[in-house]
Structure formats: structure tokens, C-alpha cells
């Protein structure tokens with residue numbers, strides 16, 4: 001997918017769904033974002049660039065962390081998600097320290113040497129040209145500036161997303177699996193590939209920390225988790241694309257419900273997930 005197609009996807013297709021489901025999505029991926037933020041070791045007064053900031057949760061947390069003397073620039077290509085972020089930021093407190101910017105992080109003309117940290121929660125796997133994108137982000141960092149982001153490991157380490165998609169694919173057309181490393185949620189699953197991208201873009205001390213284990217899926221019930229799964233991610237995208245008949249749709253819902261039911265535990269709806277916390281430094 002080209003960046004232009006990504007712009008369309010995150011504005012017209014996925015963006016409105018992420019806005020509608022923002023609270024549940026924040027609850028689901030919040031702990032992984034918090035871990036990446038911890039590894040970024042943000043200090044008061046620092047200047048942070050939040051890449052693919054979406055509906056703004058992490059930019060607002062970063063603004064709390066940098067305090068009054070700090071600064072956060074939050075960039076995203078999705079107009080509806082940024083609008084939601086602006087609303088959440090409000091007109092008082094930490095939110096006023098965030099500059100929201102509608103732009104493509106791969107090519108945006110950021111000020112050079114302007115940031116101490118480049119951060120992202122699942123917002124850096126969608127670039128058509130990741131080397132160009134990370135070269136651009138490196139330029140925005142000061143010397144020795146830090147990079148910290150969280151991304152997904154390969155799809156087979158993420159049955160929370162893969163298993164419902166496989167079940168749905170029995171009943172509706174799914175796009176052919178993308179080529180390895182193609183832009184998308186699993187583009188950065190291969191640690192060696194990501195290390196090569198970052199080193200070619202001028203980063204040093206690239207480190208991958210594996211985070212594997214059960215992830216609490218959003219929603220307190222099977223019905224809520226099912227609703228999210230039918231809207232967001234590969235199942236949601238396939239349902240929007242395939243425009244199934246009522247009968248096909250019912251079969252998809254039944255199949256995905258069975259998978260979600262299999263994720264039920266006494267603690268809530270949980271499934272295995274695998275993510276990388278990636279850190280590096282501007283060489």
C-alpha cells in the first residue's frame with residue numbers, strides 16, 4: 001500500500017472506526033504504550049515527537065511527563081483521529097502543550113535537531129518507504145536523541161488478531177496475505193529487518209525487547225469484544241470491503257464469536273499477544 005492509499009485508509013475507513021472505539025482501543029493497547037514510554041525515559045522539559053499519534057492518548061500522557069517546560073508535537077495523517085485528539089486535549093492543562101499536526105511523518109518538514117525523543121505506539125509500521133521515514137525522523141532528533149516505539153511481532157505471535165481473522169476468512173473474501181514487510185500492522189514483526197531499516201536511517205544501539213503474554217481485549221463481555229473485532233483490524237476491513245449478504249455476515253459473526261468465547265477467562269477476555277519495544281539512539 002502506498003502512503004496515499006494509507007492516507008485514504010486512515011481517513012475514510014479505519015479512522016472513523018478508531019474514533020468511535022477510541023476508549024476501548026486505548027484500554028487494550030495502553031499497557032504496551034506505557035511500557036514503551038517507560039523505556040523512552042521521558043524527563044521534564046524534554047521535546048517529544050509522537051508519530052502516528054491517532055486519537056491522542058499517548059501525546060497527552062507525554063505532555064504530562066514533559067511538564068510545563070516541555071513540548072510535544074503529535075503528527076498523524078488521519079484528520080478524524082486528530083480531530084478527536086484535539087477535542088480530548090481541551091483548552092486547559094497538559095493538552096495545551098501539544099501541537100497537533102496533520103502530516104505524513106515520512107516526508108513532513110520537521111524542524112531539524114528539534115526533539116529529544118521520537119516516540120510511537122503502533123504508529124510506525126505503515127510507511128511505504130520506512131528508510132526514508134526514519135531518516136526524516138532522525139533529522140528531527142537532536143544528536144544522541146532517543147527513539148522508542150512499540151510495534152507488533154509477526155501475526156503468528158498475535159492470535160488475538162489472527163484467530164478471528166482466520167475464522168472470518170472461512171466465510172468472506174479476505175485480501176491475499178501481503179508480501180513480507182509490506183506496510184501494515186505486522187510490517188515490523190521481523191526484528192532483523194527493523195534493525196536494518198533503523199541502522200540505514202542512521203540510528204545506533206538498536207534494541208528489541210520482546211513482550212509476550214496474554215493481552216486483555218477491550219470490552220467487559222464477549223459481546224463488547226466481538227463488536228470491536230467486527231469493526232477494527234482485518235475483520236472490520238474485510239467486512240467493509242466484501243459487503244457480505246446478511247446471511248454471510250451472520251456466519252462471520254458466529255465464527256468470530258466462537259473464537260472470542262474461546263478467549264474468555266475468569267479475568268476477562270484475554271488472548272496471546274506479542275509486541276516489540278524498540279529503542280535506538282541518533283548516531
Ligand SMILES: C[S@@+](CC[C@H](N)C(=O)[O-])C[C@H]1O[C@@H](n2cnc3c(N)ncnc32)[C@H](O)[C@@H]1O
Nearest residue numbers: 010052053054076077078104105121122123126
Ligand atoms: C494503529 S494506529 C495507532 C494510533 C495511536 N498511536 C494509538 O496508539 O492509539 C496507527 C496510526 O498511524 C497513523 N499513520 C499511518 N501512517 C502514517 C504516516 N505516514 N504519518 C503519520 N501517521 C501515520 C494512522 O493514521 C493511525 O493513526
